[in-house]
Amino acid sequence: xxxxQKLIAMEDKFGAxxxxxxxxxxxxxxxxxxxxxxxxxxxDFLAAYSAVNQGHCHPRLLKVLRRQAxxxxxxxxxxxxxxxxxxxxxxxxxxxxxxVLPMNSGAxxxxxxxxxxxxxxxxxxxxxxxxxxxxxxxxxxHGRTTTIVGFSTEDQYKDGFxxxxxxxxxxxxxxxxxxxxxxxxxxxxxxxxxxxxxxGINVPPKGFxxxxxxLCKRNNVLLIADEIQSxxxxxxxxxxxxxxxxxxxGVIIGKALSGGFYPVSAFLxxxxxxxxxxxxxxxxxxxxxxxxxxxxxxxxxxxxxxxLVENSNKLGPWFMEELGKIKSKSIKQIRGKGxxxxxxxxxxxxxxxEALMRExxxxxxxxxNVIRFAPPLVITRKELSLALKSVKKxxxxxxx
Ligand SMILES: *Cc1c(COP(=O)(O)O)cnc(C)c1O
Numbered sequence: 001x002x003x004x005q006k007l008i009a010m011e012d013k014f015g016a017x018x019x020x021x022x023x024x025x026x027x028x029x030x031x032x033x034x035x036x037x038x039x040x041x042x043x044d045f046l047a048a049y050s051a052v053n054q055g056h057c058h059p060r061l062l063k064v065l066r067r068q069a070x071x072x073x074x075x076x077x078x079x080x081x082x083x084x085x086x087x088x089x090x091x092x093x094x095x096x097x098x099x100v101l102p103m104n105s106g107a108x109x110x111x112x113x114x115x116x117x118x119x120x121x122x123x124x125x126x127x128x129x130x131x132x133x134x135x136x137x138x139x140x141x142h143g144r145t146t147t148i149v150g151f152s153t154e155d156q157y158k159d160g161f162x163x164x165x166x167x168x169x170x171x172x173x174x175x176x177x178x179x180x181x182x183x184x185x186x187x188x189x190x191x192x193x194x195x196x197x198x199x200g201i202n203v204p205p206k207g208f209x210x211x212x213x214x215l216c217k218r219n220n221v222l223l224i225a226d227e228i229q230s231x232x233x234x235x236x237x238x239x240x241x242x243x244x245x246x247x248x249x250g251v252i253i254g255k256a257l258s259g260g261f262y263p264v265s266a267f268l269x270x271x272x273x274x275x276x277x278x279x280x281x282x283x284x285x286x287x288x289x290x291x292x293x294x295x296x297x298x299x300x301x302x303x304x305x306x307x308l309v310e311n312s313n314k315l316g317p318w319f320m321e322e323l324g325k326i327k328s329k330s331i332k333q334i335r336g337k338g339x340x341x342x343x344x345x346x347x348x349x350x351x352x353x354e355a356l357m358r359e360x361x362x363x364x365x366x367x368x369n370v371i372r373f374a375p376p377l378v379i380t381r382k383e384l385s386l387a388l389k390s391v392k393k394x395x396x397x398x399x400x
Contacts, residue, residue, distance in 0.1 A: 034362065045375045081288075135189070315381060318384075329344060
C-alpha cells in the first residue's frame with residue numbers, strides 16, 4: 001500500500017470524521033510550497049485558511065520559536081512573563097487599538113469579544129441584567145463553540161448540538177436597513193465579518209460597513225469586526241474594514257497572528273470596553289503564554305518587514321483580473337479583495353479542487369460551489385502565473 005493510503009486509513013480508523021479533506025498527506029512545507037509523503041510538490045492556495053499568510057515554516061518564526069522554547073514556554077497568567085507586555089504594546093501600536101486580550105483559537109477570541117460586549121452592555125450602557133443582545137449576520141462564520149454555532153445559519157453546524165445560548169439576532173449580511181430595524185435599547189453589539197470568508201469570500205455591498213458604523217455610533221452599539229480570516233493583510237490592507245474607511249470599536253484577530261506556528265488569537269478594543277474585565281472575570285491557561293507571544297510578535301513584524309500587506313494589495317487585483325479572462329461556462333462570478341478570491345461556479349466546486357490538486361495546486365471548496373484562492377501573501381507574480389496556467393487547464397478539461 002502506498003504511504004498516502006496507509007496514513008489515510010489509519011486516520012480514518014482512529015480519528016474522528018469531522019472533516020472531508022482532500023486526499024493529500026503533507027509532510028513538509030516551505031513558503032507557498034508543500035510536499036506530500038510521496039514526494040510530490042504542490043502550491044498551497046488555502047494557506048491554512050489564511051493562518052500562514054507569512055508562508056509555511058518562515059525561517060524567522062522558526063528561529064524565534066526555537067529560541068523562546070528553550071527559555072520558557074508557559075507560565076500561566078498566575079505569574080507574569082517577559083513576552084506578553086511586548087506583544088501587547090506592539091500589537092496595539094500596529095493596529096491603533098488601546099487594549100488587547102490574547103487567547104489561543106479564533107473561537108475563544110470571539111467568545112471573549114461576546115463576553116466583553118455583553119458586560120459592557122450591562123455595566124456601561126445600562127442594559128438590564130441578562131437582556132443584552134448581539135446582532136450577527138446570515139452566513140456568518142465565527143467558530144465552533146456551542147454559543148457561536150448557536151447563531152450560525154448553517155444547519156449542519158448546529159444539527160444535534162442544541163440547546164443554544166440566547167441573545168443573538170440575525171440579519172441578512174450587507175443589509176443596513178435590517179440592521180437599523182434590529183437595533184433595540186438592549187443591543188450591545190453588532191458582530192460582523194467585513195468580508196465573509198467561509199461563506200465564499202462574500203463581499204458586502206459598497207458602503208455597508210460605513211452605514212453600519214454610523215448606525216452603531218448613533219445607537220451606542222459596539223461594532224465588532226471579526227478579522228480572524230480577513231485581517232492581517234489578506235485583503236490588501238492590514239484590516240478589511242479599512243477599505244470602508246471606518247474604525248470598529250473592537251476587532252478580533254487570530255490565524256495569521258502566529259504565522260501558523262502556534263495558536264494565538266486576540267481581541268482588541270478601547271480602554272472603555274476592555275475596562276469591564278476585572279481579575280477573575282475571564283481567562284485561559286495558555287492565553288498570553290511566552291512562546292505564543294514571542295511567535296506572534298515576530299509574525300506581525302514579518303508582515304511589516306516583508307511588506308506582505310502591500311504584496312496582497314499589488315498582486316491580488318492582477319490575479320483576479322487574470323482569472324476573469326478565463327472563458328468558462330461554469331464560472332458565475334469572481335469576487336474578492338487582495339489575495340483572497342472566490343470563484344463562484346454554477347456547479348459543485350469539489351471536482352475542480354480535485355483536478356487542481358492533480359495539477360499541483362491545493363485549494364478547498366467552500367459552500368459547495370465556490371473555489372477559494374488564498375495563497376500565502378509571500379507569493380510572487382511568477383508563482384501566481386504558474387498557478388493561472390493550472391487553473392486555465394483545469395477549466396478547459398472539466399468544462400469540455
Ligand atoms: C477561522 C475563523 C474563526 C475561528 O477560528 P478558530 O481558530 O478555528 O477557532 C472565527 N472567525 C472567522 C472569520 C474565521 O475565519
